[in-house]
Amino acid sequence: MSNKPTAQSPLRVLVADDEAAVREAYRQVFGETDLRADLDAIQDLRARLFRNAAAGGKPPFRRPSFDAMICGNAAEVVGAVAAALVAGNPYPVVFLDMRMPPGEDGAWAATRIREIDPDCEIVICTAYSDVDPANIGGQVPPQEKISFLQKPFHPHEVRQMAVALHSKWRAERHIARLAYFDSLTGLPNREHTMARLGTVLQQAREGAHAAALLYIDLDNFKRINDTLGHSAGDELLKQCAARLREALDSLGDCGPQRPGAGDLGRLGGDEFVAMLPQIANREAAAAAADSIILALQQPVRLGHHEIVVTPSVGIAVSPEDGTDGATLLHNSDLAMYFSKRRGHGAWAFYDATMSDGALRRLTLEGKLRGALERQEFSLHYQPQFELASGTLSGLEALLRWTHPELGQVPVLEFIEIAEDTGLIIPIGEWVLRSACAQARLWRDQGLPFGHISVNVSGTQFLQRDFPELVARVLHESGLEAKWIELEITETVVMRDEAWAEKALAGLRAVGVSLAIDDFGIGYSSLGRLRHLAVDRLKVDRSFVSNLESEVRDRSIASAIIKMSRTLGIGVVAEGVETFNQMLYLQEQECESAQGYLFSRPLPLADAEVLLRRVAANADLSRTEKLRRLAVESTTEATKG
Ligand code: C2E
Ligand code: MG
Ligand code: MG
Numbered sequence: 252m253s254n255k256p257t258a259q260s261p262l263r264v265l266v267a268d269d270e271a272a273v274r275e276a277y278r279q280v281f282g283e284t285d286l287r288a289d290l291d292a293i294q295d296l297r298a299r300l301f302r303n304a305a306a307g308g309k310p311p312f313r314r315p316s317f318d319a320m321i322c323g324n325a326a327e328v329v330g331a332v333a334a335a336l337v338a339g340n341p342y343p344v345v346f347l348d349m350r351m352p353p354g355e356d357g358a359w360a361a362t363r364i365r366e367i368d369p370d371c372e373i374v375i376c377t378a379y380s381d382v383d384p385a386n387i388g389g390q391v392p393p394q395e396k397i398s399f400l401q402k403p404f405h406p407h408e409v410r411q412m413a414v415a416l417h418s419k420w421r422a423e424r425h426i427a428r429l430a431y432f433d434s435l436t437g438l439p440n441r442e443h444t445m446a447r448l449g450t451v452l453q454q455a456r457e458g459a460h461a462a463a464l465l466y467i468d469l470d471n472f473k474r475i476n477d478t479l480g481h482s483a484g485d486e487l488l489k490q491c492a493a494r495l496r497e498a499l500d501s502l503g504d505c506g507p508q509r510p511g512a513g514d515l516g517r518l519g520g521d522e523f524v525a526m527l528p529q530i531a532n533r534e535a536a537a538a539a540a541d542s543i544i545l546a547l548q549q550p551v552r553l554g555h556h557e558i559v560v561t562p563s564v565g566i567a568v569s570p571e572d573g574t575d576g577a578t579l580l581h582n583s584d585l586a587m588y589f590s591k592r593r594g595h596g597a598w599a600f601y602d603a604t605m606s607d608g609a610l611r612r613l614t615l616e617g618k619l620r621g622a623l624e625r626q627e628f629s630l631h632y633q634p635q636f637e638l639a640s641g642t643l644s645g646l647e648a649l650l651r652w653t654h655p656e657l658g659q660v661p662v663l664e665f666i667e668i669a670e671d672t673g674l675i676i677p678i679g680e681w682v683l684r685s686a687c688a689q690a691r692l693w694r695d696q697g698l699p700f701g702h703i704s705v706n707v708s709g710t711q712f713l714q715r716d717f718p719e720l721v722a723r724v725l726h727e728s729g730l731e732a733k734w735i736e737l738e739i740t741e742t743v744v745m746r747d748e749a750w751a752e753k754a755l756a757g758l759r760a761v762g763v764s765l766a767i768d769d770f771g772i773g774y775s776s777l778g779r780l781r782h783l784a785v786d787r788l789k790v791d792r793s794f795v796s797n798l799e800s801e802v803r804d805r806s807i808a809s810a811i812i813k814m815s816r817t818l819g820i821g822v823v824a825e826g827v828e829t830f831n832q833m834l835y836l837q838e839q840e841c842e843s844a845q846g847y848l849f850s851r852p853l854p855l856a857d858a859e860v861l862l863r864r865v866a867a868n869a870d871l872s873r874t875e876k877l878r879r880l881a882v883e884s885t886t887e888a889t890k891g
Contacts, residue, residue, distance in 0.1 A: 261318035262417045265335075265342040267328035267360060268376070269351035273402075274321050277346070280406040281319035281413075315414050325355035329363045336368050343370075343420035344413050346400070349377035361391040370423065371396070372416040378402040433517045435485055436492035444516025444524060448576040451514070451528045452569055460507070463527040463536035466565040466583035467495070467543060470595040472521035475558065483553045487560065488521065490551050498546035499525055502539055507531065524583070533568055533600065540564040540598035548596055561596030563587050572601045585610055592617055616668050618654055623681055628652055630685055631852035634861060635701070635823055635845040638837045641876030643865045645701035645736065647845065648686045649852045650678070670710050679711040680720065687728035687735060689855075694734060698862040699869070704736040704766060709743035713750075718757035725761070732762030738789065739765065741773035752782055759784040766823070771807055780818060788815050792826025795846070798835050805835070812839045833877075849877075 266277045320342075322328040328345065335342050345364060347357035361373050373396065375387055391397055400412065431443035439447060448464065455462040469491065476484035492515075499510050508529035516524050525543065530536050547562045565587025573579040582601040590599035592613045622628060632646040652660045669675040686703045693700050711717055725732055737758060744751040744767060755765055766787040767780075771794050780788075790811055797804035808824070815822045824836050827846030836844055853861060868876055 261316040262344075262413060263335075263340070263342050264317055264319045264413050265322070265328060265331055265345040266319060267322045267325060267346070267351065267357070268348040269324060269354070270348075271323075273348070274323065276406075277319065277321055277409070280409050281317035315410075315417075317410075317413065324351055325357070325360035325363075328360055329367070332364050332371065333367050341368055341371065344372045344374065344416045346374045346376055346409070346413075349375055349379065358387050358390060361387065361397065365391045370420065372398070372420050374398045374400050374412060374416070376400045376402055376404070436489055436517050438492050438495075438523070439513060439516040441516065441518045444518065445576050445580070447513055447516070448524075448526060448579070451526050452574060452576060452579065454528065455569055456574060458529070460529050461532070461571075462569045463530050463533075463539070464567050464569070464579045464583045465525040465527070465536070465540055465543065465598075466567075466580070466587040467523040467525065467547075467562050468564075468587050468591065469521040469547070470561045470563055470591065472560065475553075475560070479553060479556060479558075483556075486553055487551060487558075488517075491521075491547055491560070491562075492517065492523070494546045494549070495523060495525065495543065498543045502542060524580070530568070533566075536566050536568060537598065537600070540566055544596055544598065563591035563595060564598035565590055565601060566598055567601040589613065612668060615657075615660065615665055616672060618657065619652075619665055619668055619672070619674055622652060622654070623677055627654055628678070628681060629854070630682065630689070631854055632703070632858040633845055633852040634850050634858075635704075635843045636849055636877070637843050638833070638841055638877075639873065641871075641873040642869075643699060643701050643862075644843050645704055646858065647704040647738070647852075648682060648689075648706070650682055650706070666708065670708055673710070675708045675710050676714070679708055680724070682706070683721065683724050684728070687724055687730050690734045691728050691730045693862065694730070697866075698859070699866055700862055702734050702736045702764065704738050706738045706768065709740070709746070712739055712743055712754060717754065718761050721758060721763060722761045725763075733764070736764040736766055736787070738768040740768045741770050744783070745773050748779070752784075755784045769825075771811060780815075780820065785820060787821040787823055789823045789825050789845075790841075792846075795824050795826045795832055795836075796828065798832050799829070808836075808841075809839045812836075812841045816840070 264281060266274070266281075268274050268277065320331055322331060325347075328347065332342060332345065347360050349357040351357065357375050357377070361375065364371055364373060373391065375397065377399070378401075387397065387399075398412065398416065400409070431440060432438065433440045451462055469487075472484065472487070475487060495515055499515055502510065510525065510527050514526040514528060516526075518524060525539070527536055527539055544562055544564060548559060550557045550559050565583045565585065567573060567579045567583035567586060569579055572582045582605075585605045585607070586599045586601035588610050589605050590597050593599070629651045630648045631651050632648055634643050635645045635647065636642065637644045650662050650666070652662070652665055654660060666675065669678050683705055686705045690700065690703045707717075714720070721735075721737070722732075725735065739751075739755075744755075758765060764786040765784065766789055767783075767785050768789050769791045770788040771791045788811060790808055794804045794808045794811075798808060812822050821842045823843040823845055824832075824841050825845055827833055827836065827844045827848045829848060832846075833844060833848060850861065868879060871879070
């Protein structure tokens, strides 16, 4: 909408003087150059027609031409400044006569103009040497945007001043653009947008009306960047910015106060915001989101390609969803994410259930689908040792998920989601298959790993055909069942004891050994274990970590150890981190232990190094084996 000045366009100046003779003088000063410009143009044309320039002639010097508006009083000039600003074509320079009786004087006009247009360069012209420039400068700050001219002036002086102030004004605008606007799209940048949002919200508070913030994010923008290249991506962003401008301009009844060009912003990447400074109701914000989605999803031409992009929009309304810029931005961002997760090209209002936690869960759920296909899972192995002999008794396979953007996601966080969504079935099968394949490989290489323990989730365990699956996987890997132990948590077993008894018997028939994981926290009576076909109990880490401080935990741990010995069931203490814990467990004749004291869960390559080391240490004494393990694992930890 704004008329952009070019290097050739006339320099716009505004003048106010009450004396007709002075106005005429200004007219000549600024008009004379028009005449000169015409002459220059004729000369230029002649030179080009007769190819003088090509023969080495200098390019003709272009004198600046002016577009001057000349007013007779202070009120008129202030009105002209305001009108020009509204039209998007502000006056860079204003010359004001100091005394303009009987109306207001130049100082008054300067003050008003400064209020309307803070960027305008003001020149005060005075015939009286008694006016102290410092006084006016103080009244109409900033000092550096007000100049003085003594009458009578030389025409050349006025012209030069206009030219110089013009270029100062342009340079300052350019610097401001660089600091506040995004150079690709020309939209206000993040900083400027946040400042504007602050103003919008403050006005909404003062006026006790509602305002809305729309957070707009292009769906699959990354794919376009990756497939068509970054310059196509840039072009797309430019076109999107232009469409956003149009969409905002053409918003119908979105509220009593129409949003303007300054109410759009680019936060970075493919993220934009639109502010609606005053909305009548929430429906108005939704309608605006509809218009924006419609505008953006029209096909875009990028070179030879015609593509369709859809945006996802999140809406937060002030005051309900936040009264400060940061909160409103955060909430509209959350709403956008929720909307995007539900499907592309749609909007959603923020609501209080959209917490960061809920968003994280939704994000993880989305990314967990397909993680198997993208081969993002791996297994780490944590060794278990016999406390009496110091030999390695087994390795527990622990699942790891590394997502390219999220990094390593904690297993407990995603296992729960995998259970809720049923994804645990294929994931669990993958774990079992991978563990069996690894065991087969190590067995063939003659590496002494004892057994591999595989964690089984409740959902898997409840599948009627789980024992058959285990048998099939073993068969396909060509592995004997004795190399595999399955860990089922105590709470899962206790949930339906009758069923568990049957299921455990079924698994036992397949030939794998069975362990009850996290034992002790489910408060199951040890007596009931007699009916269950289990080989081992894993004493939960919580008891082990309190062995030194809590008498109660110490007695529970030693009771579990004693009882299981009576029942002929093995015991593994989980989470052993200190020497004292190990010594206590040895005293109680706990069979095996697992924990950071000996080793953290190890990636495959490190697990193999450990297995080779164990094979090499096979002949050492028990104490020496355990000592070496502990020392080596501490060095590993400090190295890592
Ligand atoms: P868990 O089966 O009880 O595994 C032991 C957890 O304790 C592991 O955590 C291990 O890294 C951690 N740990 C071992 N020693 C120490 C120690 O000395 N100190 C401390 N603070 N922690 C120790 P991780 O790998 O994060 O696994 C957590 C849980 O996730 C596992 O508990 C298991 O319930 C589950 N999980 C892991 N992999 C799988 C899997 O493949 N399938 C299923 N269904 N669940 C799995
Ligand atoms: Mg386990
Ligand atoms: Mg455990």
